Amino acid sequence: MTTLYLVRHGETVDNVNRIMQGQTQGELTEKGREQAREVAERMAAVHIAAFVSSDLKRAYDTCRIIAAPHGMDILTTPLLRERDWGGFTGKYIPDLKDAEWPDDIETLDALRVRAAKFLDFIRSGFPSAVVLAVGHGIINKAVQSVFFDKPMGEIKPMANAEVRVLEL
Numbered sequence: 001m002t003t004l005y006l007v008r009h010g011e012t013v014d015n016v017n018r019i020m021q022g023q024t025q026g027e028l029t030e031k032g033r034e035q036a037r038e039v040a041e042r043m044a045a046v047h048i049a050a051f052v053s054s055d056l057k058r059a060y061d062t063c064r065i066i067a068a069p070h071g072m073d074i075l076t077t078p079l080l081r082e083r084d085w086g087g088f089t090g091k092y093i094p095d096l097k098d099a100e101w102p103d104d105i106e107t108l109d110a111l112r113v114r115a116a117k118f119l120d121f122i123r124s125g126f127p128s129a130v131v132l133a134v135g136h137g138i139i140n141k142a143v144q145s146v147f148f149d150k151p152m153g154e155i156k157p158m159a160n161a162e163v164r165v166l167e168l
Contacts, residue, residue, distance in 0.1 A: 026058030035161030
């Protein structure tokens with residue numbers, strides 16, 4: 001059985017400013033870096049075989065901080081990128097409440113397909129290992145939705161730098 005520690009990236013400047021980040025790179029705040037350091041401290045004694053991250057900067061930077069005590073490289077994958085918010089990317093989230101959704105937003109079905117591919121990648125690439133993976137709020141929700149075979153709306157949102165454990 002593979003153990004997956006699924007982590008959401010630390011707080012970013014756009015989280016604070018309530019900007020829809022989507023697949024933009026993002027920049028951790030000092031609080032976000034501190035959140036990652038706290039996870040690093042909690043995970044320092046855990047034998048982790050691999051560190052995997054979204055290829056977006058905010059997730060990679062979080063993973064780099066968490067992986068530092070282990071002295072290990074980080075494998076990046078676009079499978080863990082945040083949902084592509086299309087025309088909503090870069091917009092102030094409260095302004096989107098009643099906005100008409102543009103056609104270029106990644107569908108939930110497409111997101112779940114990507115999440116399933118990520119789980120298959122972890123299962124096949126790291127059998128019987130412990131893996132820590134840093135993603136984003138919505139993709140992490142999709143990963144859990146696929147894993148638990150539940151609608152995404154039934155998965156509780158993850159806070160910044162929150163860790164959830166999945167036994168694959």
